[in-house]
Every structure is written in C-alpha cells, then in structure tokens.
Amino acid sequence: MPPAARGRPREFDPDEALAAALRVFWTRGYEAASMAELTEAMGITKPSLYACFGNKEALFKKALDLYERDKLAYMGKALEAPTARGVAERLLTGALATHCGESDPHGCLGVISTVACSTEADSIRADVIKRRASSEAAVIKRFEQARDEGDLPDSVCPAKLAGCLTTVLQGLSVKAQGGAGPEELQGTADTFLAMWPGR
Amino acid sequence: MPPAARGRPREFDPDEALAAALRVFWTRGYEAASMAELTEAMGITKPSLYACFGNKEALFKKALDLYERDKLAYMGKALEAPTARGVAERLLTGALATHCGESDPHGCLGVISTVACSTEADSIRADVIKRRASSEAAVIKRFEQARDEGDLPDSVCPAKLAGCLTTVLQGLSVKAQGGAGPEELQGTADTFLAMWPGR
DNA sequence: CAACCTATATACCGCCCGGTATGAAATGTT
DNA sequence: AACATTTCATACCGGGCGGTATATAGGTTG
DSSP states (O other), rough: OOOOOOOOOSSSSSSHHHHHHHHHHHOOTTTTSSHHHHHHHHHHHHHHHHHEEEEEHHHHHHOOOHHHHSSSSSHHHHHHHSHHHHHHHHHHHHHHHSOOOOSSOOOHHHHHHHHHGGGGGGGHHHHHHHHHHHHHHHHHHHHHHOOOOOOSTTOOHHHHHHHHHHHHHHHHHHHHHHTTTHHHHHHHHHHHHHOOOOO | OOOOOOOOOOOOHHHHHHHHHHHHHHHHOTTTTHHHHHHHHSSSOOHHHHHHSHHHHHHHHHHHHHHHHHHHHHHHHHHTTSSSSHHHHHHHHHOOOOOSSSOSSSSSSHHHHHHHGGGGGHHHHHHHHHHHHHHHHHHHHHHHHHHHSSSOOOOOHHEEEEHHHHHHHHHHHHHHHTTHHHHHHHHHHHHHHTTTTOO
C-alpha cells in the first residue's frame, strides 16, 4: 500500500532499530550511550541512522516516545482502578515489573535521563521533566476525584499524597538501578501500601 | 609543625580545592565533570591536580569522603533521635536541607553518581552503592531497637520500614535535582510522616 | 537498455577527553 | 653561591566523541 518506494529500499526495520536504541539508552543513559554502541546494537551504520532518525537527540526522543507508549502503558491503566489505594497499588506493581524485570534494563529511563544529563543535554532534561510533571498531574487529578468519592480522608491533601507516591516510585527506580532485588522492592511497596490512608 | 617543607611550596589549599571539586561533581556527576571544569573551579592546573590528588577517580572518592563527612553528617545525628518517628523526621529534614538548599547543588551526590555512571566507572558505582547499603543497615538496626522499645507496632518489619524510608529519601533527591521546590518536597515529607506507624 | 533515486559502506572531519612530558620558578639545604 | 627538591605553567599525546563527505550498491521508472 505504500506508494511504491523509489530508490534502494532500506535493509533494516526502523521499529526494531529504535527498540534496540531504546535498550541502549535505557542501560547507559543519554550521554553515556555512544553512537558506536547505538549503531552496533541497532545493526546499522551511522549514515543510515542519521538519515532515518536525524541525530542522537532526535533518536533519543523517539526512543522515549516508544518507552512511554510500551513500558509506561501501565500508568494509564492504573488510573482506572476503582479506589485511590488501587491506583497506588497498580502504579507500584507496574513500576516494579517495568523497572526490575528480567528482560529489560533496570531502573527508569526518565530518572536515568534527568539525573545523568549534564547541562549539555538540557533539552532532554527539560523534555523528560515536563513529561513527568504531566504524569503526576494526572495522578493528582485522580486523587482529587478519589477524595470526592470518599476514598481518601479529608485530612490528606490529594496533591501531596500524589507527590509522595511519585517520590516512592522514583526512589524505587533508583534502588532498582542500584541492583536491589524484586523481593526487597516489593517489600518496600507493600510497606508503603500498608501505610496508605483510606480505601 | 610540619617537618620543614622541602621544595617549592604549593600555592593552593588542598581542602579548598577539594571542596570546589566536590561542587563540580555534585552538579554534573562523575563522568560529565571534565578535568577542564574541575581545574577551573579548583583554581589549579592539571599537573597540580594530578600531583596532589592522583587522578580523576581518586579525586572523586576524596570528594565523596568530604561529602559524607560534611553533608551527610545529619544522618548520624538523626539516628540518635529518641523515637523511630523522630529518626525519620530528622532524616527527612536533613535530606531536604542538604539536597535542595540554596548554597549547594540540588540532589544527592550518591544518587547522581550511581545513576549516571556507565560501565566505565563501575568502581565508582560499586563504592557508592556499598556506602549506601551501610547507611541503610544502620537505619535498620536503629528501627529494630525502636521496635524493641515499643516505638513501632509489631506488625511492621523494621527492615522494610527502613527500606521504605530510604526509598523516599532517594526519591526526594531525584525530585530535588529535577527542580522541585523545597515547599513541595516538604509537603511530601510531611505527608509521609503523617502516614508513619507508631511513635 | 539507460536514467534516476535512495540506502549503504568507508573513510574522514574537528573537537574534546583524561593524562603527561618538559622546563621554568620557588623554596630549603649545604 | 650552588644544588636538590618540589610545584607551577605550557604545550602536547593518543583516543574516542558526534557528525558527515564521498562513492558504490540496489532498487523503480522511462
């Protein structure tokens, strides 16, 4: 159905290549991921990469899009849980599965990118921080709804509770990247949930 | 009192230079901190740096020692609080003061270093992770004592609670480095303390 | 067939990295 | 005054970085 490709057809699948690039960025961070590593993992040469993805920064942003779409899909689902506690529970289990599973690199790509990016890659930092803020805003909104529905005691502020939860999520990702095992982090999540106020 | 210095005396104060290096590492991370930045901030030339501190890695570890001694001193003090809740409170306020104060770079040098270090600087990662583990072990021990003293309900596991607290602490440092303001983080800390079990 | 277009492969660019060789300057010792 | 010792300033090293120029290979279109 594509209107008849002109010229030599490319020999690689951009989606697969992008997925490989994502793994590299996820493992090493934006700056530490070198073009040599990227091209080798993607199985293509540098000119092909530049022709297809632009440059390193553009490649990273596309990888970040893929990451959010595939790996952070649990976030959208989590907000649909019936209670605030259910939301927190799903967010925690989703984060644990994503950030210390077997098949993928440990830790959160977003955290890795904001923490590891020096002034050079400010645009990356800013981008990730903006995306994170919008995620947190969604959680806040959901918790305000939960308060209205009686899930949360009036004594707790939905925004602060959301901030506390995202803080734990980010802390978990730091620990996961530092080599903490799933059992340990599951224990942390359980403990936090045990402290949770309301339904 | 030093036994009569032979040769040309050095023209800089190693302690001040190390403090300047610490600021650079703290702001940029180990790998992103270049020798050019370091020497400029320290006010010395590269040969002087290498003669006095060895190499970049040795310089970093000395800076890390200084960081723990000066900036993480609140940790030791916190463990002396009379109750488990008091320990948590002091750890949180100390972390907030250290990681999003006005005079120092935001975020935790340890978190920055472990997250941002690629495979190259594995020795750095390992070192920081080890130091962090020993800190957490101290908190666990203190919470076991707290349980014995009745500060904590028997239903909560001291180790898990400690893990949860350090997770929050690390999450706070990620947020601080991401530009979160002190009020917001204070709100997070307050919320977490409000959920705290026991005295 | 040739003409044309696009992806590939190779080799290369300027730049900055961590680290160092070299020689001059500044002190104490004799 | 002459020397030994240590620090300082400059210039330099090989190597890896992100990015690209050039030429060739592999297709579709006339």
